[in-house]
Amino acid sequence: MPLVTLTVRKPKSEAFKTTMLDAVHSALVSSGVPATDRFQRVIELEAEDFRFDPAYPDVKTGRNEQFALIEILWSVGRSVKVKKKLLEELMGTLARAGMDTENVMVCFKETSWENWAFAGGRLIHT
Numbered sequence: 001m002p003l004v005t006l007t008v009r010k011p012k013s014e015a016f017k018t019t020m021l022d023a024v025h026s027a028l029v030s031s032g033v034p035a036t037d038r039f040q041r042v043i044e045l046e047a048e049d050f051r052f053d054p055a056y057p058d059v060k061t062g063r064n065e066q067f068a069l070i071e072i073l074w075s076v077g078r079s080v081k082v083k084k085k086l087l088e089e090l091m092g093t094l095a096r097a098g099m100d101t102e103n104v105m106v107c108f109k110e111t112s113w114e115n116w117a118f119a120g121g122r123l124i125h126t
Helices: 014-030 080-096
Strands: 003-009 040-045 068-075 104-111
Touching: 003 014, 014 040, 014 068, 014 080, 080 104
Parallel strands: 003 040, 068 104
Antiparallel strands: 003 068
16 A cells, blocks of 8 residues: 655645646556555645755756655565656656656655554554
């Protein structure tokens, strides 16, 4: 069960957020995540609460107010190959939607299966 967090500076339109989250979900589904496994949140912050370097480490066009940080928390076990494929699909989808992919940072976070309790406090793996 991936948990996706999109962090952006205020204000962002519903269309912007939907484009980003739909693109992430589509890439996750292509990587093997069930289509109904959709858990996403958006955090919109004031500029003083969301600071980032415009060029680190090798950004080609420079980050700006449209910068988006995508965090994907999921269970451990995906290979680098799977992550690269997901990123390729995600960036392709965003580029086709007119987004500057140099303004998008993705961070994968992995946790073991016994750290998920989907409902009622029930651990799925113990």
